[in-house]
Each structure stands twice: as C-alpha cells, then as structure tokens.
C-alpha cells in the first residue's frame with residue numbers, strides 16, 4: 246500500500262537517487278519514497294547499471310577543472326560508504342585500490358599528460374607520478390608495445406556498479422520507512438504548502454520536498470521551475486563490454502587512454518573486477534538516447550582496446566551493457582533547489598563521473614534536505630553544481 250503523503254519523494258533510483266535515499270534514511274527518520282519507472286523492468290537502461298565503476302576524481306577536462314576538489318571529496322567518502330553498504334547488505338562488495346594508469350600511444354597525448362595534466366595535479370596535491378614505457382609496463386604487464394608511458398595515479402579506486410546498485414536496491418526494499426513506487430513521474434508542481442507528483446498510473450503523491458534524480462531526463466521534469474538555456478542538457482549514450490581473463494590471468498590496474506581513429510577521439514577504459522573479469526570500453530555518443538547495445542559499438546571498443554591492451558581485447562566477451570549519461574554543456578553536475586520555496590531539489594547532470602560523485606552528491610543533498618549547516622567546502626561544491634548557471638533567466 247503506497248502512502249499518499251511523504252516527507253521526501255525521490256524521482257529516479259539510479260546511483261544518485263538511490264544513494265541520496267540511503268544516506269537520508271541513515272541520517273533521519275523522514276519517510277521517503279522512491280519513484281522509479283524501471284523498478285520491475287527486466288532490462289534497465291539507466292547509466293548507473295552500465296557504468297564501468299572507475300572512481301577517478303582527476304580524469305578528463307571535468308576532473309582537471311572546477312569539479313576536481315568535489316570529486317576528490319567524493320572519492321574520500323567511498324571506503325566508509327561501501328563498508329556501510331556491505332555490512333548492512335551482508336554480501337561482498339569489493340572496493341579495489343587499483344590506482345589508475347593514464348597512458349598514451351601518440352606524442353601529442355603523451356605531452357598533454359606530462360606537460361598539462363601532471364603539473365595541475367601536483368599543484369592540487371594529488372599524488373601522481375610520470376612513468377616511462379617500461380615503468381608503465383612493470384605496473385601493468387598487459388600494456389601493448391605501442392604505449393609510450395603516462396601517468397600513475399595511485400589513489401584512484403574501482404567498484405562494480407552493479408554490486409552497489411544491487412546493495413542499494415536490497416537495502417531500500419527492506420527499509421520500512423521507505424516506499425518503492427514502480428511508476429513514471431509525469432509532472433511535478435510545488436508551492437508554499439508542498440509538492441505534488443503526478444504519476445503515469447494516475448496516482449498523485451504529495452510530499453514536503455522532492456528530489457529529481459532522473460538522470461538524463463531530469464531537466465525535463467523541472468523545466469516549469471527553471472528556464473533552462475537551450476542545448477545545455479544532452480543524453481550521452483555509452484556502451485561497455487565485460488571480458489573474462491584466462492585462468493591465472495587478470496588486469497592489475499585500471500587503465501585509461503585517449504586514442505584517435507577516423508578523426509575522432511575515443512576513450513579506452515579497462516576496469517578490473519573480481520574473479521578476473523574486466524569492464525572495457527567506453528563509447529561516448531552525445532545526443533544519442535537510444536537504448537540497447539550494438540555490435541558496431543562493441544567492435545569499436547575492441548578495436549581501440551587492442552591498441553592499448555592487445556591481450557585483453559582477445560579475452561572472452563561475457564557481457565555488454567549500455568546506458569545514457571546525463572550530459573551538461575560544461576561537464577558539471579546540477580545540484581540545488583530550483584524553486585523559490587526550496588522544495589524541488591535537482592540532483593543530476595553527472596555526465597561520465599556519476600559513480601565517482603555519488604557519495605558526495607548524496608551527502609550534500611541530505612544536508613540541503615535536512616537544513617544542516619554547510620561548511621566552506623560544502624558551499625564550494627554547491628557553487629560548482631548550482632543549477633542557475635544553466636538558466637536563461639532567474640528561477641520562475
């Protein structure tokens with residue numbers, strides 16, 4: 246039986262919505278409901294179930310820019326968060342201290358890593374080391390002969406997102422103070438008295454506050470509250486494959502590289518999981534919101550991977566997943582109230598870093614929902630993520 250009044254409704258049960266629900270229930274007695282359209286779906290299409298699971302606070306332009314410090318704080322929350330989930334769930338979730346090797350096969354990319362990225366990381370106090378080709382191969386013997394070296398970031402972590410999602414789903418379903426509503430939120434309205442969420446089934450839920458964590462569909466759900474500029478949100482489809490190492494084999498470290506092919510830059514990622522399994526990818530198709538995996542994307546992943554980790558590209562493929570990242574034009578997330586009554590909290594736009602950013606996003610969202618005093622660091626992270634930076638005009 247679904248109650249009609251809730252303290253907080255969360256729309257979207259990906260790692261962001263699920264993570265906020267879990268932290269909110271840990272830190273308060275509020276009655277929470279999660280509305281998730283795919284709760285009973287056999288095939289899920291959200292980004293969280295497709296992700297590789299690298300916890301990489303200092304990767305690509307986003308991590309090198311204003312988001313780096315927030316992402317680092319999120320990385321630092323990971324060990325305690327995973328331990329809490331593991332204990333409550335009673336099943337293993339491995340948080341690998343795998344580090345990250347950012348490697349290059351082209352001179353220009355090698356120079357970028359050493360001359361642009363390394364000084365920036367050093368300036369921020371992030372442990373990072375330059376490695377020559379031989380040193381890189383000593384760290385990861387599976388690297389191919391074309392690799393010229395790169396950067397070693399020893400503090401990066403890796404987790405299997407499907408395990409985290411399974412833990413969140415099990416814990417939330419077992420929680421008496423939380424209701425899971427398998428439905429699609431069609432419309433949200435809010436005034437000084439509260440929030441009204443209209444579901445596709447025709448039901449209407451009421452609450453004091455609502456969190457919109459609906460991934461790449463979030464901005465549509467809150468567009469009555471904030472006049473978004475055109476073109477600042479876009480779906481970014483991504484696919485990964487899972488491969489299995491031969492007996493006694495396995496990838497030691499997380500690897501990342503940017504490679505050029507057909508005049509396009511491709512991301513090569515390899516993220517080690519338990520039992521010799523490795524997530525490899527990833528494709529990055531801005532504007533594509535189609536669901537499902539494609540053989541063409543799989544071929545492209547293996548072709549690019551072969552240039553960095555040739556042996557891994559030959560391992561048995563045991564799975565493929567695709568999801569849609571919530572993209573923003575500046576690569577930064579959106580976290581904050583979007584209405585004048587401070588009832589509608591948007592938590593989205595995590596692009597390719599939502600796994601990394603999940604615990605810090607949840608921590609900040611819970612502080613906003615509970616009106617907890619903010620620290621200077623909280624204020625800095627909320628400033629980076631403020632929704633109004635993407636508004637054409639002030640909140641309606």
Ligand SMILES: Cc1cc2nc3c(=O)[nH]c(=O)nc-3n(C[C@H](O)[C@H](O)[C@H](O)COP(=O)(O)OP(=O)(O)OC[C@H]3O[C@@H](n4cnc5c(N)ncnc54)[C@H](O)[C@@H]3O)c2cc1C
Pocket residue numbers: 256257258259260261262280281282283290291292293294295296297298299300301428429430431458459460461462463466482483484485526527528567568569570571592593594595596597598599600601602
């Ligand atoms: C291939 C791939 C690899 C990635 N690798 C990494 C990585 O290694 N590290 C990293 O940090 N990040 C990675 N990411 C990015 C990360 O997965 C995303 O940023 C993150 O999962 C976004 O989480 P979310 O909860 O906002 O969105 P989602 O996981 O998409 O969840 C949103 C949920 O909202 C539901 N929903 C939407 N609209 C409604 C509605 N109206 N009513 C009810 N429910 C609704 C959807 O069904 C969905 O379940 C990767 C992404 C992809 C696709």
